[in-house]
Amino acid sequence: xxxxxxxxxxxxxxxxxxxxxxxxxxxxxxxxxxxxxxxxxxxxxxxxxxxxxxxxxxxxxxxxxxxxxxxxxxxxxxxxxxxxxxxxxxxxxxxxxxxxxxxxxxxxxxxxxxxxxxxxxxxxxxxxxxxxxxxxxxxxxxxxxxxxxxxxxxxxxxxxxxxxxxxxxxxxxxxxxxxxxxxxxxxxxxxxxxxxxxxxxxxxxxxxxxxxxx
Numbered sequence: 001x002x003x004x005x006x007x008x009x010x011x012x013x014x015x016x017x018x019x020x021x022x023x024x025x026x027x028x029x030x031x032x033x034x035x036x037x038x039x040x041x042x043x044x045x046x047x048x049x050x051x052x053x054x055x056x057x058x059x060x061x062x063x064x065x066x067x068x069x070x071x072x073x074x075x076x077x078x079x080x081x082x083x084x085x086x087x088x089x090x091x092x093x094x095x096x097x098x099x100x101x102x103x104x105x106x107x108x109x110x111x112x113x114x115x116x117x118x119x120x121x122x123x124x125x126x127x128x129x130x131x132x133x134x135x136x137x138x139x140x141x142x143x144x145x146x147x148x149x150x151x152x153x154x155x156x157x158x159x160x161x162x163x164x165x166x167x168x169x170x171x172x173x174x175x176x177x178x179x180x181x182x183x184x185x186x187x188x189x190x191x192x193x194x195x196x197x198x199x200x201x202x203x204x205x206x207x208x209x210x211x212x213x214x
Contacts, residue, residue: 002118003030003047007039007064008054008080013103017052017080020107027114036064043072049118053097055081055088062095069096076117080105093202099123100201121169122204146210149195157194158212160187164200165207 004027006014014032021027031042036059043051051068055061065077078099079092089100099117101110102125113123150158156177163173174184188200197203207213 002027002114003049004028004114005031005033005039005042005046005048005051005075007033007036007042007051007057007061009034009057010054013054017110020110021114023107024111024115027111035059036061036067039064040067040071043068043075048072048075050114051075051077052080052101052114053077055079055083055092062091062097065092065095065097076120078113078117078123080110093205094198096198098199098201101125116167116169119169120200122164122167122199122201124201124204146206149206150210150212152194153191157187157191160184161191161195161203161207162212164188164191165204165213167204 004021006017006029008014008017018029018032021029030046030048033039033042035057039051039053039057039061042048053061053064061079061081065079068075068077076098077096078101079097080101080103082103092100098120099113099122101113101123105113105125117123150161153161159177160173163176168176170181170184170188173179174181177184179187188203191197191203192199195203195206197206
């Protein structure tokens with residue numbers, strides 16, 4: 001069972017997300033919140049696997065991500081918002097968000113994203129990923145900088161990072177590379193440390209920026 005928190009100050013939005021997610025028998029909505037304070041408190045009171053947070057709700061969704069990461073580390077915080085500006089996305093990821101989705105995400109994709117986030121996989125709206133890559137290229141934070149960040153990775157770590165960048169799970173990466181899931185998990189931990197990435201989402205963006213997916 002995947003336990004989900006929906007945090008948005010718009011009641012209609014919360015109801016719509018609930019209606020979509022409750023179509024999946026393995027997802028259960030355990031709490032709703034209208035602001036950042038309520039979202040943080042809900043993650044303390046309930047066991048929450050995935051928290052869907054609006055970035056512009058009262059109290060600031062990014063602040064909620066920071067507090068949830070500090071007090072409820074098992075919870076995967078995913079932004080679900082109408083705002084996809086690069087600075088906003090970057091701030092959310094730096095705060096510890098495990099994903100960033102836009103509110104025009106389709107029902108099937110939203111359910112899939114919740115499942116992936118619960119499994120610890122990176123969740124980024126395609127348009128958000130493209131925007132981050134384009135911005136970094138234009139601002140001098142593009143492929144050259146990204147290439148230097150991955151320069152010290154071993155060949156196997158680069159292969160793992162490349163597949164992680166395509167959104168594959170640990171089990172899928174293990175199958176592709178003929179490794180055990182435990183070995184893949186160890187490689188990902190090493191990759192995050194060596195590239196100074198906070199989570200898999202940042203590593204996935206790095207893989208794309210560095211051209212590993214080309």
